[in-house]
Every structure is written in C-alpha cells, then in structure tokens.
Amino acid sequence: MTIKIFGDAGSGSLRRVTTAAKIMGIEIERVNVDLFKGESQTEAFRSRLNPHGLTPVLEDGDFILYEAAAINLYLAGKVNSPLxxxxxxxxxxxxxxxxxxxxxxxxxxxxxxxxxxxxxxxxxxxxxxxxxxxxxxxxxxxxxxxxxxxxxxxxxxxxxxxxxxxxxxxxxxxxxxxxxxxxxxxxxxxxxxxxxxxxxxxxxxxxxxxxxxxxxxxxxxxx
The missing domain is CATH 1.20.1050.10 (Glutathione S-transferase Yfyf (Class Pi); Chain A, domain 2)
Structure with missing residues (x-):
C-alpha cells in the first residue's frame, strides 16, 4: 500500500518531507490540501487526520502521523536511511x-x-x-x-x-x-x-x- 502524504505545495514543512522521501527512494502518493481554501480546517480533516488542522500528514494503511519531523523520522526508519x-x-x-x-x-x-x-x-x-x-x-x-x-x-x-x-x-x-x-x-x-x-x-x-x-x-x- 502506497504511503499518502497530505499537504499544500506551498508549504515549507511539506517540502521537508517530499525532499527526504525522494532522496530515500520512498514512493509516496501526494494528496493536495489547499491551505488557502481552508481545506485543513474542515471537520472531516480534523477528525480523521490532524485535530490541529495542520499539514503535512502521513497515512500509511491505518497509521496516521502528523508533524513533518516525525514523518521524516518514520520514513527514514522504514528504510534505515543514512539521513x-x-x-x-x-x-x-x-x-x-x-x-x-x-x-x-x-x-x-x-x-x-x-x-x-x-x-x-x-x-x-x-x-x-x-x-x-x-x-x-x-x-x-x-x-x-x-x-x-x-x-x-x-x-x-x-x-x-x-x-x-x-x-x-x-x-x-x-x-x-x-x-x-x-x-x-x-x-x-x-x-x-x-x-x-x-x-x-x-x-x-x-x-x-x-x-x-x-x-x-x-x-x-x-x-
């Protein structure tokens, strides 16, 4: 199952995750969340992905993780990356x-x-x-x-x-x-x-x- 990363392309925090994933050769499916339209502030987003209404968020099967630093540590741990x-x-x-x-x-x-x-x-x-x-x-x-x-x-x-x-x-x-x-x-x-x-x-x-x-x-x- 492909790992999903929810975020807005204008986000420096998402950038940290997508850059690290590329370097580590980890396939991710990016799911756009338009922050300027308030898409991270909906009840559906907050209840399922991040109660703070912030991105990026990782979804790996039934595992949900937010905060870019934590996501990068999770991804790097999966492949034992030198990062x-x-x-x-x-x-x-x-x-x-x-x-x-x-x-x-x-x-x-x-x-x-x-x-x-x-x-x-x-x-x-x-x-x-x-x-x-x-x-x-x-x-x-x-x-x-x-x-x-x-x-x-x-x-x-x-x-x-x-x-x-x-x-x-x-x-x-x-x-x-x-x-x-x-x-x-x-x-x-x-x-x-x-x-x-x-x-x-x-x-x-x-x-x-x-x-x-x-x-x-x-x-x-x-x-």
Whole structure:
C-alpha cells in the first residue's frame, strides 16, 4: 500500500518531507490540501487526520502521523536511511538539531510568515511588536547556527541528514517573509551548498515558489 502524504505545495514543512522521501527512494502518493481554501480546517480533516488542522500528514494503511519531523523520522526508519545519521552519536546529534529547530528556529519563521504574508493577504496590519520579537529570536538562533556551520557543509558530520532539512525550512519563504538570514555568511553558504548539491531540495524550492507566487498573483498581492 502506497504511503499518502497530505499537504499544500506551498508549504515549507511539506517540502521537508517530499525532499527526504525522494532522496530515500520512498514512493509516496501526494494528496493536495489547499491551505488557502481552508481545506485543513474542515471537520472531516480534523477528525480523521490532524485535530490541529495542520499539514503535512502521513497515512500509511491505518497509521496516521502528523508533524513533518516525525514523518521524516518514520520514513527514514522504514528504510534505515543514512539521513538518520550513520553512528549513534550522529543519530543523537540529528535529533538534537531537529528538536532545536522546532523550538528555537522554525516557529519564529512561521510567525514572520503569518505577519508579513498572511496578514498582507488578509488586508490586516502587521503587529510590529510581534515582528520585532520573532526577528530577535531568529537572530539569536542564527548566531548559534552561523558559528556551528563555520567550515561545515552539513549540520551533522560530513553528509546530508534530516537535520539539514529541518534547519533549512525557513529558507523556503526567505524572499516573502524576509527572515533575517542573509546577515549570517556561514548560514547562507551552507544553504547555498544544499541547493547546489542536493537537486531534490532545489526542485522542491521551485515547487514552493510557483505555488506561493501564483497564489499571491491571483489575489493581487505584491509583497
């Protein structure tokens, strides 16, 4: 039975899953959930797939799993992928950065997207205090990342892991929500290396860009 992944092509979180699945050679059936039409907010979606009304969601037979990081760990475990790390120490470091990214990093990138993109689409004013708070948190985290990535091509060890995708998530909307990433040269060099050396990451960037930019154009929004 093919694994189903529910999500919107404009989602950086879905991007993390589809990229990892491609690299691992795992066949998935993508089921489109239009977030702009509120399709994840229906009672049917919430009751069967995710009570939070968020994507992506994995369905593998009768098993349902949400949160992109958990989905990637599940997929990697099915094929014993080196994306999990190749030693016990590496596997723990991969988990460390994945957990760190969720708590210290991506949440604030999402806040900036909500303020700078979501509210613009809805015709609402940005809350500048919220923007300043999120940017401050991202800068504090980016300083840590920039130091960690000095002389490195990957987050953990000498090869690509799931930690790279989790930390790279905010780059999916860099030109729209404008997270303060370009002030950190090691961070930018690391992400440029991902785009150049991981074709699957570059391919999903094009997909996200097309989806979001097409939607913004359709509603007459220029950021």
């Amino acid at each position: 999990l790390g190749t030693t016990e120490k590496e596997r723990l470091e991969v988990l460390q950065w994945m957990f760190w990214s969720g708590e210290q990093w991506r949440i604030f990138a999402t806040t900036l997207f909500d303020e700078r993109v979501g509210k613009t689409v809805m015709g609402l004013p940005q809350d500048e205090a919220v923007v300043a708070f999120a940017e401050g948190k991202m800068r504090a985290a980016a300083k840590v990342l920039d130091k960690h990535l000095e002389g490195r091509k990957f987050m953990v060890g000498q090869a690509l892991t799931l930690a790279d995708f989790d930390v790279a998530g905010p780059f999916s909307q860099i030109d729209r929500s404008r997270p303060p990433l370009r002030d950190y040269p090691n961070l930018m060099a690391w992400h440029d290396n991902l785009l150049q050396s991981v074709p699957e990451w570059a391919q999903t960037k094009a997909e996200v860009d097309h989806r979001i930019d097409s939607f913004l154009a359709s509603v007459g929004v220029t950021l």
